[in-house]
Amino acid sequence: MFNRAALSGFCAMLIGIGLGRFAYTPLIPALIQDGWLSPAAAAYLGAANLAGYLAGALLGRGFATLIGDVPRALRAAMVACAVSLAACAIPAGLLWLTPWRFLAGFSGATLMVLAGPAILGATPPERRGRVGGLIYAGIGTGVAVSGTAMPFLVGFGLSTAWLCLGAAAAVLTAVAWTGWPADATPPANSSVRIPRIGWAVVPLLAAYACDGIGFVPHTLFWVDFLARELGLGLPVGGFNWGLFGLGAVFGPLVAGWLADRLGFKLAWSGALALKAAAVILPVIWVSGPTLALSSIVVGALTPGMVVLAAGRIVELVDPASRSRVWSLMTAAFALAQAGAGYGMTAVVSVTHSYVPLFIAGALALLLGSILSGLSPTRSPANCAPRI
Numbered sequence: 001m002f003n004r005a006a007l008s009g010f011c012a013m014l015i016g017i018g019l020g021r022f023a024y025t026p027l028i029p030a031l032i033q034d035g036w037l038s039p040a041a042a043a044y045l046g047a048a049n050l051a052g053y054l055a056g057a058l059l060g061r062g063f064a065t066l067i068g069d070v071p072r073a074l075r076a077a078m079v080a081c082a083v084s085l086a087a088c089a090i091p092a093g094l095l096w097l098t099p100w101r102f103l104a105g106f107s108g109a110t111l112m113v114l115a116g117p118a119i120l121g122a123t124p125p126e127r128r129g130r131v132g133g134l135i136y137a138g139i140g141t142g143v144a145v146s147g148t149a150m151p152f153l154v155g156f157g158l159s160t161a162w163l164c165l166g167a168a169a170a171v172l173t174a175v176a177w178t179g180w181p182a183d184a185t186p187p188a189n190s191s192v193r194i195p196r197i198g199w200a201v202v203p204l205l206a207a208y209a210c211d212g213i214g215f216v217p218h219t220l221f222w223v224d225f226l227a228r229e230l231g232l233g234l235p236v237g238g239f240n241w242g243l244f245g246l247g248a249v250f251g252p253l254v255a256g257w258l259a260d261r262l263g264f265k266l267a268w269s270g271a272l273a274l275k276a277a278a279v280i281l282p283v284i285w286v287s288g289p290t291l292a293l294s295s296i297v298v299g300a301l302t303p304g305m306v307v308l309a310a311g312r313i314v315e316l317v318d319p320a321s322r323s324r325v326w327s328l329m330t331a332a333f334a335l336a337q338a339g340a341g342y343g344m345t346a347v348v349s350v351t352h353s354y355v356p357l358f359i360a361g362a363l364a365l366l367l368g369s370i371l372s373g374l375s376p377t378r379s380p381a382n383c384a385p386r387i
Contacts, residue, residue: 018142
């Protein structure tokens, strides 16, 4: 049962995040070149997806309570994401595309909030690490597949590319349809409440928000930066986006390995600093190897940061409060990335360059590294003994 449920979770992450969120990035150059959108409009459309993700992060648990059944809510979110991708095949401009990209973001966040807990709660403790790794590998797989397939599919037209994304999401929805644990129930008392948090968590909350800002340049503008601003073309942009996805597949495993050896505090602070260096690297030195290195490192540390942040919460927060503190951190991350998406879009519309965005992202990540180092290594009063 658990392998079947893990496959459903893998499909959910691939649909909601890998395709619904990240497949848009390699399409941006074609959307601009084919006249579907202006550069500013393409950036605003990407920000609309981030706004939808924020809404889903805040309301996803309530959505499951409203429906009354977690598997039903997950199926509805997958169907909605597939429909939103297919609807984008109609070239009707920004006003038409914006609500569909918002819906894709909302659906992706809902799947992120609900799928993992539903599956891991029905998984024996000794298998949760492996099952969780399989679930979240769907994100990187979606990025890798989209980076490889989208440059090829746009050769047949943008409408074809969008329809193929919708069809792929529909097939994955069918695969996942019956695999959810039967005993999954809506989260109890799912109204939005801000948990009481100790001072030790505040730097982590701020650092996670900084990560939400710092990863926006790569996850939203990377392919277009390579293809149009650097003049390297869509094939190079798509190739590097595939490398980003390859890094995202293995990032959680590498992050966990480092945390076991260095401790979560040092691993997270170091990872934020390393990510800052990888974000600023293409501004300082443009070459094939440096672009590939930037793609792989930022890709690996995009889902890798989730592992490290969750580990720090376990170290610093008592078990009864961890779920609500994690929800607050997820909302802070979503708010930061949505705000950064709109803010950076405004900068692009004025400067007509992505370079300032990578500089800002690197500075935010560096600040996050400093903030994460301000928290104590562990909080004996709140934390259970480390196993």
